[in-house]
Amino acid sequence: MRYLEEYRDPAVARALVERIHRTASRRWTLMEVCGGQTHTIVRQGLDELLGDAVEMIHGPGCPVCVTPLEQIDKALAIAARPEVLFTSFGDMLRVPGSECDLQQLRARGAAVRVVYSPLDALELARRQPDREVVFFAVGFETTAPANAMAVWRARELGVPNFSVLVSHVTVPPAMTAILDSPDNRVQGFLAAGHVCSVMGWTEYEPIAAAYRVPIVVTGFEPVDILEGMAMCIAQLEAGRHEVENQYVRSVTRSGTVPARRQVERVFELVDRKWRGIGTIPRSGLALRPEFAAWDAERKFGLADVTVAEPAECHAGEVLQGRLKPHQCPAFGTLCTPERPLGAPMVSSEGACAAYYNYGRLRTPAGGAA
Amino acid sequence: MCLGIPGRILDLRDEAGLAMGEVDFGGVRRDVCLAYVADQVKPGDYVVVHVGFAISRVDEEEARRTFESLRAMSQLEELDWMRETADASLRPFEQGGAP
Ligand code: SF4
Numbered sequence: 498m499r500y501l502e503e504y505r506d507p508a509v510a511r512a513l514v515e516r517i518h519r520t521a522s523r524r525w526t527l528m529e530v531c532g533g534q535t536h537t538i539v540r541q542g543l544d545e546l547l548g549d550a551v552e553m554i555h556g557p558g559c560p561v562c563v564t565p566l567e568q569i570d571k572a573l574a575i576a577a578r579p580e581v582l583f584t585s586f587g588d589m590l591r592v593p594g595s596e597c598d599l600q601q602l603r604a605r606g607a608a609v610r611v612v613y614s615p616l617d618a619l620e621l622a623r624r625q626p627d628r629e630v631v632f633f634a635v636g637f638e639t640t641a642p643a644n645a646m647a648v649w650r651a652r653e654l655g656v657p658n659f660s661v662l663v664s665h666v667t668v669p670p671a672m673t674a675i676l677d678s679p680d681n682r683v684q685g686f687l688a689a690g691h692v693c694s695v696m697g698w699t700e701y702e703p704i705a706a707a708y709r710v711p712i713v714v715t716g717f718e719p720v721d722i723l724e725g726m727a728m729c730i731a732q733l734e735a736g737r738h739e740v741e742n743q744y745v746r747s748v749t750r751s752g753t754v755p756a757r758r759q760v761e762r763v764f765e766l767v768d769r770k771w772r773g774i775g776t777i778p779r780s781g782l783a784l785r786p787e788f789a790a791w792d793a794e795r796k797f798g799l800a801d802v803t804v805a806e807p808a809e810c811h812a813g814e815v816l817q818g819r820l821k822p823h824q825c826p827a828f829g830t831l832c833t834p835e836r837p838l839g840a841p842m843v844s845s846e847g848a849c850a851a852y853y854n855y856g857r858l859r860t861p862a863g864g865a866a
Numbered sequence: 867m868c869l870g871i872p873g874r875i876l877d878l879r880d881e882a883g884l885a886m887g888e889v890d891f892g893g894v895r896r897d898v899c900l901a902y903v904a905d906q907v908k909p910g911d912y913v914v915v916h917v918g919f920a921i922s923r924v925d926e927e928e929a930r931r932t933f934e935s936l937r938a939m940s941q942l943e944e945l946d947w948m949r950e951t952a953d954a955s956l957r958p959f960e961q962g963g964a965p
Binding site for chain 1: 886896901914916917921935944
């Protein structure tokens with residue numbers, strides 16, 4: 498457990514911890530949605546600190562982790578083609594596919610390159626008109642505006658040798674899917690602050706009302722999370738179920754309107770598979786028909802590929818909060834950050850990697866790095 | 867990729883109809899698309915940037931605090947991609963070469 502003195506505002510943190518202990522008449526079960534929040538909670542031991550007032554379930558808030566295996570396999574199939582230069586955000590390179598990962602494919606000679614922005618991938622396509630440049634467009638609502646703009650610009654500038662492999666997911670349908678599950682235990686949500694700085698929180702209002710569940714838009718720093726927990730627990734104790742905003746420094750109700758508009762112009766809602774969870778209706782984004790010429794799945798004829806996921810990896814249960822990462826039999830043995838079985842162990846935002854890196858091992862001599 | 871990184875806008879320009887600008891992230895400089903915040907920013911302002919796109923404006927104090935927390939959480943790996951790709955990414959790709 499870490500000491501409150503390590504926080505930037507130890508006095509504020511201490512006051513919030515006391516407030517939570519004082520307010521909670523029982524132990525409440527909350528879910529944080531954002532992988533950055535999971536990281537903070539595990540790193541700072543916030544869940545241990547508040548163990549008798551609140552149980553934190555780590556939600557499916559890491560886009561790398563929820564990208565289904567078949568999308569990784571499609572990426573590998575495209576990247577292996579000799580005419581293709583495959584581009585991706587850095588954290589997708591080590592996500593295991595059925596056979597290998599993108600990094601291993603690159604070591605075998607495939608043209609795979611990390612870019613920071615999808616506009617860089619577009620620029621590569623413009624400079625190398627004789628190559629097919631494909632970008633792996635993954636992420637939540639935080640990266641959707643960037644990927645939407647890259648496709649929009651490709652059309653505007655007329656770049657035929659650029660395309661995107663889209664695997665976008667959106668947060669609210671995943672929350673609804675968790676609430677709909679018959680063994681759901683989540684009583685309140687900390688919504689992801691950075692997602693809401695793009696999207697605002699209007700989408701969460703009907704969820705809070707229909708499921709009678711408080712949702713607090715929360716930042717990712719320790720004091721933010723403590724305050725988000727305190728606000729959520731105060732609502733639960735009072736029998737309220739509203740959307741509240743802890744992260745006022747960065748989030749407004751309507752979000753960043755020009756970014757939302759651009760996402761709507763380029764993408765439409767589709768059913769999307771989540772790694773280990775299965776298909777969630779209208780939970781993903783796909784290119785609208787007028788952008789089909791920039792759709793890599795169509796261009797390379799991969800739209801119908803489906804792949805079964807490995808049985809040893811319990812990512813689905815972890816991502817839905819039914820298992821804590823260290824309760825997965827493979828955790829720390831068959832599955833480590835060096836040799837990950839599933840995506841939650843690869844991404845630094847993943848719950849399994851957070852547990853591993855911060856020494857939450859089942860056995861004390863587990864040998865966390 | 868989900869946590870945006872705050873940086874300071876050094877300049878603003880129009881690139882074939884798209885608002886772009888150079889942004890300083892604690893010493894690492896990088897071209898960023900400013901189209902989504904163009905009507906509310908000027909050089910010297912701080913913005914939160916997700917994968918090369920400014921998504922919201924923040925004040926200087928908030929930018930500094932957020933940057934420091936990201937550093938403390940070792941969540942600045944995007945800066946490494948930025949650094950790695952700053953000069954290399956737009957060069958023609960040589961088959962089998964390192965990124
Ligand atoms: S520990 Fe590894 S195998 Fe187990 S759920 Fe996490 S990623 Fe999958």
